[in-house]
Amino acid sequence: MRHAHAVDSVRSAEAALMATLPPGTLMRRAAAGLAAACGGVLDGGVYGRRVVVLAGSGDNGGDALYAGARLAGRGAGVTAVTLDPDRAHPDGLAALRRAGGRITGPDHAPAALARADLVLDGITGIGGKGGLRPRAAELAHAARAASASGAVVVAVDLPSGVDADTGETPGEAFRADATVTFGTYKPGLLVDPAAEYAGALRLVDIGLGPYLPEPELEALQHEDVARLLPVPRGESDKYRRGVVGVVAGSQRYPGAAVLAVGGALRGGAGAVRYVGPAGDAVIGRYPETLVSAGPPAKAGRVQAWVIGPGLGDDHLARQSVDEVLACDVPVLIDADALRLADRERVRARRAPTLLTPHAGEAAALLDVAREEVERARLSHVRRLAAAYRATVLLKGSTTLVAEEGAPARVNPTGTAWLATAGSGDVLSGLTGSLLAAGLSARDAGSVGAYLHGLAARHTRHPFGAHEIADRVPYVWHSVHPRA
Numbered sequence: 001m002r003h004a005h006a007v008d009s010v011r012s013a014e015a016a017l018m019a020t021l022p023p024g025t026l027m028r029r030a031a032a033g034l035a036a037a038c039g040g041v042l043d044g045g046v047y048g049r050r051v052v053v054l055a056g057s058g059d060n061g062g063d064a065l066y067a068g069a070r071l072a073g074r075g076a077g078v079t080a081v082t083l084d085p086d087r088a089h090p091d092g093l094a095a096l097r098r099a100g101g102r103i104t105g106p107d108h109a110p111a112a113l114a115r116a117d118l119v120l121d122g123i124t125g126i127g128g129k130g131g132l133r134p135r136a137a138e139l140a141h142a143a144r145a146a147s148a149s150g151a152v153v154v155a156v157d158l159p160s161g162v163d164a165d166t167g168e169t170p171g172e173a174f175r176a177d178a179t180v181t182f183g184t185y186k187p188g189l190l191v192d193p194a195a196e197y198a199g200a201l202r203l204v205d206i207g208l209g210p211y212l213p214e215p216e217l218e219a220l221q222h223e224d225v226a227r228l229l230p231v232p233r234g235e236s237d238k239y240r241r242g243v244v245g246v247v248a249g250s251q252r253y254p255g256a257a258v259l260a261v262g263g264a265l266r267g268g269a270g271a272v273r274y275v276g277p278a279g280d281a282v283i284g285r286y287p288e289t290l291v292s293a294g295p296p297a298k299a300g301r302v303q304a305w306v307i308g309p310g311l312g313d314d315h316l317a318r319q320s321v322d323e324v325l326a327c328d329v330p331v332l333i334d335a336d337a338l339r340l341a342d343r344e345r346v347r348a349r350r351a352p353t354l355l356t357p358h359a360g361e362a363a364a365l366l367d368v369a370r371e372e373v374e375r376a377r378l379s380h381v382r383r384l385a386a387a388y389r390a391t392v393l394l395k396g397s398t399t400l401v402a403e404e405g406a407p408a409r410v411n412p413t414g415t416a417w418l419a420t421a422g423s424g425d426v427l428s429g430l431t432g433s434l435l436a437a438g439l440s441a442r443d444a445g446s447v448g449a450y451l452h453g454l455a456a457r458h459t460r461h462p463f464g465a466h467e468i469a470d471r472v473p474y475v476w477h478s479v480h481p482r483a
């Protein structure tokens with residue numbers, strides 16, 4: 001599991017750890033890790049390369065200056081540009097001077113950056129507030145120009161100007177090729193739009209682990225998913241493996257039913273029941289489906305329902321949503337059903353409910369603009385989870401799963417190639433199948449998103465949504481080869 005902690009948690013863990021160590025130890029650890037990582041991103045090594053350190057007035061600048069000193073010690077030509085010469089980290093400046101580095105002011109930044117092989121962004125870290133102020137913003141522009149001419153930009157702890165806790169980018173910010181972060185990931189490094197600014201991530205261990213509380217955000221990795229995947233045992237039969245019911249499709253959108261069933265067949269449930277008017281299309285493609293024309297209440301037992309893709313909003317659709325919400329089994333609500341599901345009825349449910357909106361659907365449910373949700377995904381997915389007292393999976397450039405009382409989950413496997421019609425239908429079927437197989441709503445949502453993203457990454461693009469479903473067994477095997 002990859003963990004991310006908010007600034008307050010990082011600060012209190014740092015304080016507790018620092019109390020046990022001689023002064024300056026943590027900054028030395030951070031700078032050593034940073035300098036080593038910089039060596040790794042420079043093709044051809046450090047010796048003789050031109051490094052520009054952009055140093056703000058806080059400890060983030062201190063880290064960058066100490067790392068600059070180490071790189072100078074390994075033969076790099078290092079120039080530090082201090083945002084405010086009178087306030088830059090004095091010991092960091094002294095270390096760089098001793099190592100033979102040059103120190104200059106912002107006026108000389110464009111000239112220094114024009115020749116740089118490597119730029120270290122040490123303007124702000126977890127102490128940054130709001131978008132960059134004008135003089136820092138000018139440096140960010142100049143660094144972007146240097147990057148366009150081939151320099152590698154490495155952000156120290158965070159790209160300066162992004163919000164560490166939320167992933168928001170309130171104004172101007174640095175764009176990095178790589179970010180070297182200390183002690184733990186910060187939520188902003190994993191959530192768009194800020195994550196787009198961070199580039200490749202590298203975590204430097206500075207010994208914070210034992211002092212960190214529960215994370216604000218976590219990301220599953222292969223071994224976590226392997227542990228959660230449902231695997232049939234000797235005594236399993238199709239009912240014990242779970243039956244998932246899919247209520248989807250309409251005369252107008254029969255394809256949504258086919259895609260959702262396609263996802264559901266690959267999620268580990270033992271059987272898929274389809275309920276709705278697209279039975280012929282579903283059977284034509286997947287003859288193993290148990291088809292009924294409806295209503296859901298008469299379809300036979302299921303261990304979880306998926307309702308919504310291509311459903312429409314006529315009388316029958318409304319009735320189906322009401323019936324499904326009345327069942328005492330987990331329910332995944334997607335697409336059209338999100339509009340039709342009464343909030344109070346969802347709040348009153350005892351069995352788990354998982355909502356899977358994209359940003360536009362989430363915005364409609366919260367009565368805000370879509371851009372608001374995209375600007376601040378983490379806070380909006382949490383608001384929605386609280387409003388519905390349910391688990392919410394917010395789709396899009398960063399997929400998040402939130403539930404009150406537990407760390408939010410961020411999916412690390414997504415790819416923008418998933419932005420293709422019907423891929424959400426595959427996700428809802430796949431995730432509902434995991435629910436039927438017994439995973440909690442939070443685990444089903446995050447494992448579903450993980451497999452879905454991984455399947456997309458392993459499918460030649462551009463692809464159609466049905467190809468993602470076809471690819472799921474392959475990535476399942478790659479995550480859990482012994483199952």
Ligand SMILES: NC(=O)C1=CN([C@@H]2O[C@H](COP(=O)(O)OP(=O)(O)OC[C@H]3O[C@@H](n4cnc5c(N)ncnc54)[C@H](O)[C@@H]3O)[C@@H](O)[C@H]2O)[C@@H](O)CC1
Nearest residue numbers: 026027057058059060124125126127128129131132133157
């Ligand atoms: N506290 C610790 O033990 C450790 C801290 N470390 C480093 O220290 C950093 C935190 O240092 P600080 O608390 O000094 O804070 P920062 O250095 O992150 O930021 C504070 C400075 O940024 C300026 N600033 C804030 N918002 C700005 C904006 N929008 N535009 C321009 N300037 C802005 C402030 O005026 C102040 O000079 C971490 O990110 C990390 O890099 C590491 O050395 C590891 C150990």
Ligand SMILES: Nc1ncnc2c1ncn2[C@@H]1O[C@H](COP(=O)(O)OP(=O)(O)O)[C@@H](O)[C@H]1O
Nearest residue numbers: 358395396397415416418419421422423424425
């Ligand atoms: N820019 C993006 N980067 C990564 N994943 C994306 C992006 N845009 C969309 N996706 C993913 O693609 C899927 C689209 O689902 P959805 O919006 O419901 O589309 P549809 O209704 O056509 O099925 C979701 O899994 C979503 O997370």
Ligand SMILES: [K+]
Nearest residue numbers: 121124156160
């Ligand atoms: K920084």
